[in-house]
Amino acid sequence: MRQLPGLLLVLLLWEGAARLLAGSFLLAGPVDVTLYIAQNAELLGRALAVTLGEAALGYVIGNAVAILLAILVILLPRMEALIGAVALLVFCLPLVATGPILRVLWGPGIGPQVTLAALAVYYTTFVTLVVGLRAAPRSWFDLVDSYGRGPWTALVTVRLHAALPYLFAGLQIAAPAAFLGAMVGEFTGAERGMGVLAIRAMRALDVDATWALATLAAGVSILIYAALGALGTRLFPDRPALILATGGGSARGGPLPALGLALASVAAMAVIWWALMEGFALNSFFAKRPDDVWVFLVTAPEAAANRATLAAAFGETLRFTLPGYGLGLALGAGLAALFTLAPRFAGAALPVAIALRAIPIVTTAPLIVLALGRGAVGTVTIVAVMIFFPTLVACLQGMRQTPGQVLDVFDSYAAGRLSRLALAQIPAMLPAFFAAARMAVPAAILAVTVAEWLATGTGLGNLMALTASTSDYGMLWSATALVTLTAGLGYAAVALIEGVVLARMAPEQRR
Amino acid sequence: MAPDPAVTPAPEVICDSLAMTFGTGSDAVEAVAPTDLRLHPGTMTALVGPSGCGKSTLLRLIAGLEQPSEGRVSIDAQSPDTIRKHATLAVAFQDPSLLPWRTVRSNVALARRLARLPADPDKVDGLIAQVGLAGFEERRPAELSGGMRQRAAIARCLATDPTLLLLDEPFGAVDELTRRRLNFELPRLWDAGGVTGVLVTHSVHEAVLLADRVLVMSPRPGRIIADLPVTLPRPRGPDTQALPGFAALTGEIAAHLSSGSEDTARQAAE
Numbered sequence: 165m166r167q168l169p170g171l172l173l174v175l176l177l178w179e180g181a182a183r184l185l186a187g188s189f190l191l192a193g194p195v196d197v198t199l200y201i202a203q204n205a206e207l208l209g210r211a212l213a214v215t216l217g218e219a220a221l222g223y224v225i226g227n228a229v230a231i232l233l234a235i236l237v238i239l240l241p242r243m244e245a246l247i248g249a250v251a252l253l254v255f256c257l258p259l260v261a262t263g264p265i266l267r268v269l270w271g272p273g274i275g276p277q278v279t280l281a282a283l284a285v286y287y288t289t290f291v292t293l294v295v296g297l298r299a300a301p302r303s304w305f306d307l308v309d310s311y312g313r314g315p316w317t318a319l320v321t322v323r324l325h326a327a328l329p330y331l332f333a334g335l336q337i338a339a340p341a342a343f344l345g346a347m348v349g350e351f352t353g354a355e356r357g358m359g360v361l362a363i364r365a366m367r368a369l370d371v372d373a374t375w376a377l378a379t380l381a382a383g384v385s386i387l388i389y390a391a392l393g394a395l396g397t398r399l400f401p402d403r404p405a406l407i408l409a410t411g412g413g414s415a416r417g418g419p420l421p422a423l424g425l426a427l428a429s430v431a432a433m434a435v436i437w438w439a440l441m442e443g444f445a446l447n448s449f450f451a452k453r454p455d456d457v458w459v460f461l462v463t464a465p466e467a468a469a470n471r472a473t474l475a476a477a478f479g480e481t482l483r484f485t486l487p488g489y490g491l492g493l494a495l496g497a498g499l500a501a502l503f504t505l506a507p508r509f510a511g512a513a514l515p516v517a518i519a520l521r522a523i524p525i526v527t528t529a530p531l532i533v534l535a536l537g538r539g540a541v542g543t544v545t546i547v548a549v550m551i552f553f554p555t556l557v558a559c560l561q562g563m564r565q566t567p568g569q570v571l572d573v574f575d576s577y578a579a580g581r582l583s584r585l586a587l588a589q590i591p592a593m594l595p596a597f598f599a600a601a602r603m604a605v606p607a608a609i610l611a612v613t614v615a616e617w618l619a620t621g622t623g624l625g626n627l628m629a630l631t632a633s634t635s636d637y638g639m640l641w642s643a644t645a646l647v648t649l650t651a652g653l654g655y656a657a658v659a660l661i662e663g664v665v666l667a668r669m670a671p672e673q674r675r
Numbered sequence: 676m677a678p679d680p681a682v683t684p685a686p687e688v689i690c691d692s693l694a695m696t697f698g699t700g701s702d703a704v705e706a707v708a709p710t711d712l713r714l715h716p717g718t719m720t721a722l723v724g725p726s727g728c729g730k731s732t733l734l735r736l737i738a739g740l741e742q743p744s745e746g747r748v749s750i751d752a753q754s755p756d757t758i759r760k761h762a763t764l765a766v767a768f769q770d771p772s773l774l775p776w777r778t779v780r781s782n783v784a785l786a787r788r789l790a791r792l793p794a795d796p797d798k799v800d801g802l803i804a805q806v807g808l809a810g811f812e813e814r815r816p817a818e819l820s821g822g823m824r825q826r827a828a829i830a831r832c833l834a835t836d837p838t839l840l841l842l843d844e845p846f847g848a849v850d851e852l853t854r855r856r857l858n859f860e861l862p863r864l865w866d867a868g869g870v871t872g873v874l875v876t877h878s879v880h881e882a883v884l885l886a887d888r889v890l891v892m893s894p895r896p897g898r899i900i901a902d903l904p905v906t907l908p909r910p911r912g913p914d915t916q917a918l919p920g921f922a923a924l925t926g927e928i929a930a931h932l933s934s935g936s937e938d939t940a941r942q943a944a945e
Contacts, residue, residue, distance in 0.1 A: 573766070587788075
């Protein structure tokens with residue numbers, strides 16, 4: 165009930181903004197949204213049931229894959245870096261492109277929605293679970309060793325137990341992501357579901373319907389998230405904070421192994437890609453292979469023109485992504501710092517921020533672009549908002565990791581709040597901040613490409629959507645490969661900076 | 676350099692029916708029973724007692740890090756909160772609480788910065804040498820043993836020339852040999868009489884070696900069940916332990932400690 169004042173404030177601000185913008189067809193307030201939901205309860209209920217079903221199926225499949233991958237990493241520790249990198253690259257696949265490709269591969273039905281929901285969840289679960297499987301103290305393994313038992317016994321008797329709270333934390337983060345994945349999957353030509361209604365409402369600029377659907381999607385996501393959170397608190401009273409404080413370990417051992425790993429993972433990715441296409445004997449007209457992309461971009465007569473088109477779109481996308489990424493991180497970390505200076509305010513704000521994190525930003529992207537214009541401001545805002553909430557939550561939780569005894573030392577000198585913040589809390593927050601910054605790279609690319617596709621008609625998002633509908637599959641696959649590679653490189657770059665900073669600031673916090 | 680006692684005299688600490696209860700209702704735990712206490716200026720008082728008897732809570736109440744549920748602390752007629760702002764108080768915590776991203780040198784220097792005192796690199800390095808960490812100035816806490824970290828925390832605690840020194844089991848993780856050496860050496864830093872101190876410790880030997888007065892506390896809720904002056908001559912060294920008075924006093928303290936535990940056990944049985 166502590167979050168009640170905060171939620172009321174959000175509702176008031178929302179209604180106020182809607183009243184202010186009345187007549188501009190941008191924002192519907194909570195009153196209109198409630199009316200719309202009440203009047204269309206039956207339609208919305210059916211759509212919600214369809215999307216929930218797809219999300220649930222994708223959630224189960226995605227998390228099962230994540231669990232298998234995590235166990236594989238624990239049993240084959242030497243493969244960890246490679247498996248982690250390939251898992252990341254697959255996670256970075258742009259929904260805008262994979263959606264239409266999956267639609268072609270699966271045909272009509274729920275295949276693409278379920279696949280996208282599974283793709284949206286498996287990476288976060290995988291990462292938290294690997295941390296959890298490693299979370300048991302060294303002495304427990306020594307105990308297993310001292311009885312002459314091997315890694316399998318250690319896995320069953322020690323690791324799985326230690327990992328359960330982490331697994332649960334991962335499953336909780338994954339739940340809203342599955343719903344969002346299913347909805348975006350429905351954008352790509354499904355027959356039924358929330359995504360179908362959302363895209364119809366957006367195209368018709370039906371403001372009440374768009375915001376009602378976004379609100380409903382957010383409400384459902386928040387409810388699932390909160391329910392899993394409550395269940396987790398009951399099952400594991402002392403479960404860890406929801407921080408993805410690992411996954412960056414790719415730069416271990418200097419730049420040369422890192423480069424080798426990058427090449428190896430790209431090669432592995434190409435092999436998996438080729439094997440999938442060949443294994444399912446997919447028609448090479450739409451199911452392009454790595455060598456087709458090579459031909460398209462390098463050896464074909466029109467390769468130079470293809471490269472120029474791709475580069476121009478890439479430039480447009482980067483122009484929006486980088487400022488939005490920086491802005492979102494800065495706002496998230498900055499607000500976390502402000503909340504820490506005024507802790508009473510943070511007590512009310514944190515639950516609201518955790519809830520708002522579940523809002524499917526992309527479903528309202530066209531309206532945000534409509535409000536702020538097709539130029540830089542609109543898209544940059546969407547990217548920043550997408551990154552802002554997870555960063556804020558991670559940073560606030562990170563600042564809470566500051567040991568109480570350290571704060572006692574500051575208190576014993578009556579040090580001010582600013583010194584506490586600058587000298588103790590911000591350094592303690594850095595691991596969480598970098599974890600958020602890493603996960604924000606794919607999120608930023610998802611946001612920018614969806615906004616370009618649905619609203620601005622520029623950049624790689626538009627190029628992918630356009631080439632999907634004109635069956636220009638060479639360009640579509642090339643753009644997809646470029647986006648994935650860029651996301652992977654961006655993630656690796658953040659991880660590299662993270663490694664350098666944490667080696668200095670938090671040697672014992674690096675995993 | 677020790678502060679000139681004429682400029683910053685060691686304070687007198689008065690605890691006036693000071694008590695601490697954590698929690699409320701049926702969950703309430705009385706950590707410190709109402710306690711009256713006067714710590715004379717320029718003396719070191721040791722608090723000994725069984726684990727969980729409220730020694731550390733009493734120390735935190737004197738530092739103003741906890742607000743008492745009853746009674747009050749006055750330090751030269753001022754509240755602990757005021758004294759902390761004047762940077763004349765320093766606490767060495769049970770946990771060294773060094774900032775992991777700072778080197779030993781910058782952890783020790785941090786105390787002066789937090790206390791709004793001018794930087795004094797010579798003093799910082801001198802203290803680091805005094806606690807036996809010369810050569811480790813640029814190491815980070817993760818590279819040190821538990822005992823070394825505690826010594827760095829003691830150096831940090833002394834870096835502001837405090838006149839009220841609150842030591843919460845500062846040698847708990849220090850190895851026995853170093854602990855003995857520090858027991859003999861550290862008192863020189865406050866023997867000049869410019870420091871009023873409280874030392875929380877498990878070790879009866881340490882209490883007698885370091886303090887002018889030993890207070891024995893009962894198991895929870897902590898009450899002071901014995902108040903014993905230590906009149907052994909200073910400076911104290913290895914020879915002190917050979918004095919007949921030393922053995923007599925440690926024996927008396929140990930007897931009080933075990934009788935306190937028996938009383939509580941008897942009360943619990945009734």
